[in-house]
Amino acid sequence: MSEISASIEETNRIRLSLGLKPLNVSPETSSAQIAEDNMKRHREDEAKKAHEDKVKSRIAKSKNKLELNKTMSGKGLGEASDDDDDGDLYKWTMKSRKKEKERQAAAAAKREKELQELDDAYQAEYDEDQLAGLRVGHDMSDFAEGEERILTLKDSTILENEEEGDELINIQMTEQQRLEKNLENKKKKNRPVYSAYDDDEFTSGKKKNLLSQYDEVLGTEQGNDGFVIGKARKVNRGGAGGLAGSSSDNGGLTAKEIMNQKLKESAIALTYNKTQQAQDYYTKDEAEITFKKSKKKKKSRSRKADNWDEEGDQEGDAMGVEKPEPVDISELNFVDDEDLQASLAKARRLATKKTIKKLTPEQIAKNLAESKAMEVEEDLSERGGLVISDVSEFVSNLASSSAVHATPARPTQATREDSPEPVSTSSPTATEKAQEDTVMEDTKEEEEEVGNFRSRTRAESEEAEDIAMKESNESAQAEPVCEAVLAEEPLVSRGLGSTLALLKQKGAFEMGNAEQAERSKIQSERAKWLADARLREARLAKEMAQAKARDKEKVRDKNYSIRDRDRDREYENQRREQQLLDEREARMKNYQPDIKLEYIDDSGNRLNTKEAFRQLSHAFHGKTSGKMKTEKRMKKLEDEKRLMSMSSTDTPLGMASAFQERQKAAGSAHIVLAVGNRKYVSIC
Amino acid sequence: MIEVICNDRLGKKVRVKCNENDTVGDLKKLVGAQTGTNWEKIVLKKWYTIYKDHITLDDYEIHDGMNIELYYN
Numbered sequence: 001m002s003e004i005s006a007s008i009e010e011t012n013r014i015r016l017s018l019g020l021k022p023l024n025v026s027p028e029t030s031s032a033q034i035a036e037d038n039m040k041r042h043r044e045d046e047a048k049k050a051h052e053d054k055v056k057s058r059i060a061k062s063k064n065k066l067e068l069n070k071t072m073s074g075k076g077l078g079e080a081s082d083d084d085d086d087g088d089l090y091k092w093t094m095k096s097r098k099k100e101k102e103r104q105a106a107a108a109a110k111r112e113k114e115l116q117e118l119d120d121a122y123q124a125e126y127d128e129d130q131l132a133g134l135r136v137g138h139d140m141s142d143f144a145e146g147e148e149r150i151l152t153l154k155d156s157t158i159l160e161n162e163e164e165g166d167e168l169i170n171i172q173m174t175e176q177q178r179l180e181k182n183l184e185n186k187k188k189k190n191r192p193v194y195s196a197y198d199d200d201e202f203t204s205g206k207k208k209n210l211l212s213q214y215d216e217v218l219g220t221e222q223g224n225d226g227f228v229i230g231k232a233r234k235v236n237r238g239g240a241g242g243l244a245g246s247s248s249d250n251g252g253l254t255a256k257e258i259m260n261q262k263l264k265e266s267a268i269a270l271t272y273n274k275t276q277q278a279q280d281y282y283t284k285d286e287a288e289i290t291f292k293k294s295k296k297k298k299k300s301r302s303r304k305a306d307n308w309d310e311e312g313d314q315e316g317d318a319m320g321v322e323k324p325e326p327v328d329i330s331e332l333n334f335v336d337d338e339d340l341q342a343s344l345a346k347a348r349r350l351a352t353k354k355t356i357k358k359l360t361p362e363q364i365a366k367n368l369a370e371s372k373a374m375e376v377e378e379d380l381s382e383r384g385g386l387v388i389s390d391v392s393e394f395v396s397n398l399a400s401s402s403a404v405h406a407t408p409a410r411p412t413q414a415t416r417e418d419s420p421e422p423v424s425t426s427s428p429t430a431t432e433k434a435q436e437d438t439v440m441e442d443t444k445e446e447e448e449e450v451g452n453f454r455s456r457t458r459a460e461s462e463e464a465e466d467i468a469m470k471e472s473n474e475s476a477q478a479e480p481v482c483e484a485v486l487a488e489e490p491l492v493s494r495g496l497g498s499t500l501a502l503l504k505q506k507g508a509f510e511m512g513n514a515e516q517a518e519r520s521k522i523q524s525e526r527a528k529w530l531a532d533a534r535l536r537e538a539r540l541a542k543e544m545a546q547a548k549a550r551d552k553e554k555v556r557d558k559n560y561s562i563r564d565r566d567r568d569r570e571y572e573n574q575r576r577e578q579q580l581l582d583e584r585e586a587r588m589k590n591y592q593p594d595i596k597l598e599y600i601d602d603s604g605n606r607l608n609t610k611e612a613f614r615q616l617s618h619a620f621h622g623k624t625s626g627k628m629k630t631e632k633r634m635k636k637l638e639d640e641k642r643l644m645s646m647s648s649t650d651t652p653l654g655m656a657s658a659f660q661e662r663q664k665a666a667g668s669a670h671i672v673l674a675v676g677n678r679k680y681v682s683i684c
Numbered sequence: 685m686i687e688v689i690c691n692d693r694l695g696k697k698v699r700v701k702c703n704e705n706d707t708v709g710d711l712k713k714l715v716g717a718q719t720g721t722n723w724e725k726i727v728l729k730k731w732y733t734i735y736k737d738h739i740t741l742d743d744y745e746i747h748d749g750m751n752i753e754l755y756y757n
Binding site for chain 1: 685689696697698699700701702703706710713714717718719
């Protein structure tokens with residue numbers, strides 16, 4: 001497919017004909033390009049800014065570090081101080097106190113300076129111009145030239161204040177005025193209202209008002225005319241100067257002032273720091289002020305010659321205090337608090353006294369009795385009674401489990417011991433009688449010992465008797481069971497006989513089984529039949545050979561025609577065949593095949609019918625029993641195997657051998673199994 | 685200047701040079717001139733969007749080298 005395209009010129013021509021603008025072929029100045037440029041510039045700017053920030057932060061960091069280092073310079077807490085005697089407590093204390101004082105002084109100076117500044121600032125602002133327009137509640141003539149008076153704002157209600165504005169008064173002056181007035185009033189009151197003489201007129205120089213005795217109440221307010229500070233400025237000048245109150249106004253200091261200053265300097269402040277903190281360390285002077293030391297204390301002071309003491313001594317020397325003479329160390333006690341020690345000692349003494357008192361004669365008697373009882377107990381344990389030891393515990397545990405099992409063996413043992421003559425099969429009853437007797441005797445003996453276990457032992461003995469009878473019936477020459485208690489197991493390595501014996505012992509191979517007997521019978525019959533068959537075969541072969549020989553002879557005979565010969569041979573063959581068949585029949589007449597179907601699983605175990613069926617079934621259906629069932633079966637097999645491998649002569653824990661060892665150790669033919677003081681049984 | 689390829693998939697494929705600020709109508713006129721068809725019969729499409737005559741290529745975001753479907757009515 002061809003693409004239709006036009007060149008720029010052609011397109012432009014077409015555009016011209018269509019009335020469109022020509023193509024703009026100039027390099028790209030599109031908005032996209034501009035945007036890109038902008039973006040680029042913006043990015044650059046940002047990068048630059050980031051870089052600058054980084055640099056700035058780095059500078060700041062380094063500056064900070066420098067500052068930190070500056071603060072960190074100098075000696076740290078852990079480092080040694082610049083003084084060489086840094087171990088000296090006294091000097092250190094002194095130094096630290098000095099520092100503290102300096103610090104406090106510096107702080108005080110600073111505060112003072114601040115206050116001063118504040119004052120100055122205030123003063124600079126607050127001069128007499130500020131007071132212009134304020135009313136003073138006193139007469140101008142009340143203020144003396146050069147006198148310093150402190151004026152305060154007068155107490156007034158809000159209404160009054162609104163009406164009159166603020167008013168300045170001097171408390172002392174008002175007080176004085178009031179006092180004067182009171183005195184006058186009193187005088188007036190004391191005086192009768194009317195006096196014959198108009199003395200008042202002359203004395204006070206004032207014309208009396210009408211009913212002037214009542215004027216005094218009003219008079220208090222009448223008296224103070226007051227003046228306004230700003231208004232009477234010129235007149236007030238002297239007073240205002242007094243108000244400003246600077247001694248520099250007066251020029252040089254007067255003698256009185258100098259005296260005043262001197263007195264001030266020598267003044268003793270009666271204030272003292274009530275909340276004085278207890279300090280960790282007192283210098284000797286301080287210590288003397290704060291503590292009253294007893295004479296003894298001085299004596300018992302530690303001889304440790306530390307610098308504090310030396311200094312103190314030196315000071316003491318300087319002050320004329322006698323030096324403490326050397327004291328015998330043995331006399332010294334290194335105890336700080338005498339009183340405490342004394343009280344402790346007292347307490348100790350009291351405690352000991354108490355314990356001693358407690359031990360009354362009764363107590364002693366009791367103690368004695370106790371000790372005696374202890375001795376008695378020890379004696380008892382030595383004499384016999386109940387002694388619990390490892391062996392006794394072991395034996396007592398054994399007794400409960402073996403009491404029943406062990407008894408059957410005993411009577412037979414008794415028979416062996418008591419009647420050593422061999423027991424004959426011909427007279428079983430007699431031997432039984434004898435046995436019974438011996439058993440009875442034995443049990444009687446036992447009864448004498450045991451006492452309270454008569455019935456039980458009797459029953460046991462009877463039981464044992466029965467068993468013994470059975471055994472004797474089964475086999476007259478049966479070995480005594482006692483020997484089997486711990487007989488040696490026959491070794492398999494010795495031979496087939498011993499192996500058989502072992503198997504028999506373990507019960508893996510039973511003799512005299514009915515099935516086995518049957519089988520053996522069948523086998524013997526088969527063997528017989530086989531022998532018969534072989535014999536017959538041999539006879540037959542012989543006969544055949546004879547017949548052949550006869551034939552050969554006949555062949556040699558000339559008279560013997562071919563036809564005859566054929567006929568004869570045929571006959572002969574027939575006969576022989578018949579004979580063979582007869583023979584076969586006869587042979588099979590009493591043929592009993594020995595067939596035993598045996599199924600054996602993968603691990604070589606013989607299977608019984610059920611198991612064999614299961615195996616076949618599994619093979620047929622192509623599935624086996626589940627995990628649990630399989631495990632169960634395996635466990636069963638394992639158990640059987642273990643049972644087989646177990647020793648048949650002893651218990652798993654080797655009890656019989658333990659008994660034997662015990663017997664050997666005890667040197668006796670029996671073991672006494674006892675629980676507590678009751679003897680259960682004794683076995684060989 | 686951009687180049688736009690218009691294809692009707694019937695045998696005509698036109699490469700048209702135009703300005704970005706040309707309208708779709710202008711483009712149609714150019715296509716018509718190059719292929720020899722009446723521009724009023726031309727329909728330019730992209731999927732189901734039919735481009736309208738009075739709107740510029742820039743507004744439709746038609747850039748250099750783009751393919752536009754060419755139909756006729």
